[in-house]
Amino acid sequence: MSATLKAGDIVRVRDDYPIGHIRTPVYIRGKTGRVEKYFGDFGNPETLAYCLPTDDRPLYKVRFLQSELWPTYSGSARDSVELDLYEHWLEKV
Amino acid sequence: MRGPHDVGGLDFGPVDPAEHELTFWEKQIDAIRAVIGAKGLVTTHENRRTIEQMGNDIYDTLNYYERWTAALQRQMVDKGILAQDEIDARVAQVRKRLADTGELELNAGSN
Amino acid sequence: MSDHDHHHHDHDHDHDHGHDHAHPFQDDDKVHSYYQILGQAMKELLIEKGVVTADEVRAALERRDGITPANGSKVVARAWTDPAYRERLFKDANAAVAEFGIDMPTTHLVAVENTEDVHNVVVCTLCSCYPRDLLGLPPAWYKSKAYRSRVVHEPRAVLEEFGTALPDDVEVRVHDSTADMRYLVIPRRPAGTHGMSEEQLRALVSRDTMIGVTTVQPPSAK
Numbered sequence: 001m002s003a004t005l006k007a008g009d010i011v012r013v014r015d016d017y018p019i020g021h022i023r024t025p026v027y028i029r030g031k032t033g034r035v036e037k038y039f040g041d042f043g044n045p046e047t048l049a050y051c052l053p054t055d056d057r058p059l060y061k062v063r064f065l066q067s068e069l070w071p072t073y074s075g076s077a078r079d080s081v082e083l084d085l086y087e088h089w090l091e092k093v
Numbered sequence: 094m095r096g097p098h099d100v101g102g103l104d105f106g107p108v109d110p111a112e113h114e115l116t117f118w119e120k121q122i123d124a125i126r127a128v129i130g131a132k133g134l135v136t137t138h139e140n141r142r143t144i145e146q147m148g149n150d151i152y153d154t155l156n157y158y159e160r161w162t163a164a165l166q167r168q169m170v171d172k173g174i175l176a177q178d179e180i181d182a183r184v185a186q187v188r189k190r191l192a193d194t195g196e197l198e199l200n201a202g203s204n
Numbered sequence: 205m206s207d208h209d210h211h212h213h214d215h216d217h218d219h220d221h222g223h224d225h226a227h228p229f230q231d232d233d234k235v236h237s238y239y240q241i242l243g244q245a246m247k248e249l250l251i252e253k254g255v256v257t258a259d260e261v262r263a264a265l266e267r268r269d270g271i272t273p274a275n276g277s278k279v280v281a282r283a284w285t286d287p288a289y290r291e292r293l294f295k296d297a298n299a300a301v302a303e304f305g306i307d308m309p310t311t312h313l314v315a316v317e318n319t320e321d322v323h324n325v326v327v328c329t330l331c332s333c334y335p336r337d338l339l340g341l342p343p344a345w346y347k348s349k350a351y352r353s354r355v356v357h358e359p360r361a362v363l364e365e366f367g368t369a370l371p372d373d374v375e376v377r378v379h380d381s382t383a384d385m386r387y388l389v390i391p392r393r394p395a396g397t398h399g400m401s402e403e404q405l406r407a408l409v410s411r412d413t414m415i416g417v418t419t420v421q422p423p424s425a426k
Contacts, residue, residue, distance in 0.1 A: 017094045021141060021142040021145060023330065023382045023383055024382070025099050025102075025329050025330060025380065025382065026094060026095045026099050027099075027101040027329070027356065027357075028101075028380075039384075039385065042383065042384050045138045045141075045383070048136060048138040049136075049138040049139055049141065049142035050139075050142065051136075059383055061385075066357070066359075069102075069356075069357065070357050073357070075358075075359070075360045075372070075376060076372045076376065078375040079359065079360075079375055079376045079377070080375060080377050080378070081356050081377075081378045081379075082377060082378070082379050082380070083380045083382050084380075084382050084383035084385050085382065085383070086383070098331060099329070099330060100329060100349050100352050100353040101327075101329030101330075101352065101353060101356045101357075101380065102329075102357050103349075104353055104354055105348070105349040105350040105353045105354065106350050107350060107365055108345050108348065108350045108351045108365050108366075109344075109345060109348065109350065110343075110345050110365070110366060111344070112343060113343070113344035115341060118240055118244075120265055120269070120341075121243065121247065121261065121265065123264075123265075123268060123341065124261050124262075124265040125246070125247055125250065125256065125264075127264040128256045128260045128261055128264050129250075129255075129256065131264075132255075132256070137310075141330070141331055144331070155239065157344075157347050158243075159237065159239040159240075162242055162243040162246070163239060165243075166246060169246065169250075174250075174253070174255055175246065175249055175250070179249060180242070180245060180246065180249065183245035183248060183249055184238075184241055184242055184245045187241050187244050187245045187248070188241055191236060191241065
């Protein structure tokens with residue numbers, strides 16, 4: 001799988017809830033952020049956790065504004081959260 | 094829709110910054126996990142999955158290294174490395190030793 | 205916890221709401237949980253069956269005991285004093301810490317720098333990901349549900365609980381370590397440390413400043 005996203009792209013995290021070992025926290029699903037960096041390709045923890053063979057997935061650092069995540073956020077408008085997310089959880093907006 | 098581990102965005106109250114010096118028992122579990130991991134017997138991903146699958150009640154009741162211990166038990170049995178019967182028998186033995194001596198003999202166990 | 209409520213005098217801990225805190229299993233406690241006994245039982249069985257050896261377990265214990273936040277402090281002090289090192293650190297942190305003999309074979313280290321404009325703080329909301337090779341084992345609070353749940357949505361309130369107040373024009377950037385990356389915060393070098401040696405600077409850099417919950421204080425304030 002080759003990386004299809006790049007720094008600066010605006011992405012939305014899938015708002016899906018399959019049962020299993022998932023490293024995309026619930027609080028970030030469905031939220032929109034900006035790709036900061038492509039880290040390279042890494043084994044998919046969702047299959048590795050079950051000892052199944054995995055392909056490597058592009059992994060990105062994605063930045064979200066606090067105000068996008070929590071409507072009542074009271075700190076600075078620039079405050080942010082960054083997460084490391086696999087490409088199959090991201091949709092380009 | 095959340096697993097017991099997926100707590101970001103919730104509110105579990107003020108952070109208690111008190112230092113907790115790890116006990117020998119806790120460090121030992123950490124070390125056993127490190128060796129098991131280095132041998133490729135259980136990966137970090139599997140370990141997380143085992144802990145997440147314990148369910149809310151167990152996750153919240155056990156402390157950190159109790160969860161690791163419980164996960165190790167489950168993994169060793171699942172992989173056929175240890176049988177539950179032999180674990181149970183050894184637990185009974187250790188418990189008896191503990192009752193007799195009042196100590197865990199934490200350094201014992203090496204042949 | 206109220207003062208009249210102390211059961212274990214030396215080792216007494218508040219349990220946070222999720223009872224996520226490590227219970228105070230001290231070696232001198234006479235009550236051992238099933239899991240503590242289970243841990244001992246499995247250690248004995250794994251050694252007897254040759255799955256692990258007692259030497260391997262002992263070596264792993266010693267290795268962990270040998271890793272303290274002093275590892276991270278060396279990296280920070282070098283980054284403060286050597287611009288070429290700083291550049292290498294932000295380009296390839298694994299290679300830069302390897303210059304100090306710190307080997308991180310299975311994780312990818314990312315150094316993030318606090319500046320006038322940005323303050324970084326690290327959490328793992330899903331478990332306890334932490335740059336163990338640089339800082340040792342994570343403190344109890346880092347693993348607590350209180351810290352993990354709140355720092356992503358009210359970081360300024362959590363930082364204030366650690367005595368850290370940041371002006372509104374500083375961006376607070378929370379890093380939730382959800383994958384293969386481990387984050388090390390490079391705190392800001394405080395004013396009044398101009399003539400200090402690298403060794404002197406190391407002593408100013410605490411674990412919590414490299415997680416990002418506190419800032420480095422100038423020596424006069426210590």
